[in-house]
């Protein structure tokens with residue numbers, strides 16, 4: 001990294017991964033912030049941050065001209081306010097996923113990013129997960145031919161989170177966690193033009209939203225997709241993903257040390273599966289930060305900028321709307 005970026009992190013639970021990601025890239029942690037004094041002290045001690053650089057009020061970070069980049073890892077409902085304040089102050093913002101919970105909030109962040117001279121990156125971290133990066137490379141190189149169907153799932157038991165901000169009805173599982181699978185599908189094969197979804201509610205009666213949703217998707221180019229989101233499933237966390245192409249099939253996830261590739265031989269039949277070793281790193285915060293630093297310092301586009309994050313929110317909201325109305329919904333990508 002040419003210039004040493006001065007980084008602050010707001011929200012110090014998942015946000016600690018951003019401290020580690022930035023440090024791994026040689027950035028300086030200039031300040032940290034958490035409204036919970038205990039979380040703040042814990043992170044301060046763990047990363048040896050000087051006392052005078054620990055804040056409980058994020059406005060201290062907004063107003064510090066020395067800070068270049070701020071990672072925002074607070075509850076999703078606060079992304080809009082904090083990201084917009086930071087952008088207005090000229091900070092580059094690495095905002096956790098989902099960009100926002102509502103279309104109005106996503107639009108406000110897109111507008112703030114447009115008028116600011118700074119960059120915003122949404123932490124859609126699956127784009128830096130080794131198995132998914134490999135799947136993207138295999139698709140782009142034509143190894144599996146033309147994709148005709150893709151499915152991805154976000155299966156994560158939220159049982160222990162039902163008393164937290166994650167139970168907010170606006171934080172439907174499809175948006176909060178399912179945005180990972182939706183964003184992955186958008187990255188791998190493009191934007192679905194129509195979605196249709198069913199919701200189930202059997203596992204987490206304490207939350208107002210469905211705890212399982214299945215959505216099917218139609219893309220422009222004779223391709224279909226499916227997303228399954230379960231926030232009460234009785235199994236370990238996974239994002240199993242299968243990509244079917246005219247010449248091959250990829251089976252992968254974000255928690256296994258291998259992925260599987262089938263390709264058709266000369267007779268057109270699939271040969272034996274090829275097992276490919278992959279690093280297990282489903283929160284690759286260092287690579288994510290490196291990509292953001294590279295975009296900032298090299299003045300290059302951000303892969304998951306505000307508009308890209310907003311489009312993923314649009315698909316998630318379309319899925320929720322479809323499951324609630326029983327109608328096909330066309331995501332609105334006009335941001």
Ligand SMILES: NC(=O)c1ccc[n+]([C@@H]2O[C@H](COP(=O)([O-])OP(=O)(O)OC[C@H]3O[C@@H](n4cnc5c(N)ncnc54)[C@H](O)[C@@H]3O)[C@@H](O)[C@H]2O)c1
Pocket residue numbers: 010011012013014015033034035036039056058072073074075076078096097098123125164176283
């Ligand atoms: N990329 C991923 O895979 C992934 C994984 C987990 C969480 N996340 C995202 O990261 C964000 C944080 O999630 P979490 O699991 O750490 O939540 P959490 O509730 O465990 O922690 C949030 C932290 O933010 C602090 N906070 C709340 N309001 C604040 C404010 N106004 N100013 C400063 N600090 C404040 C809280 O005290 C807490 O320490 C969310 O947007 C979540 O969706 C992403």
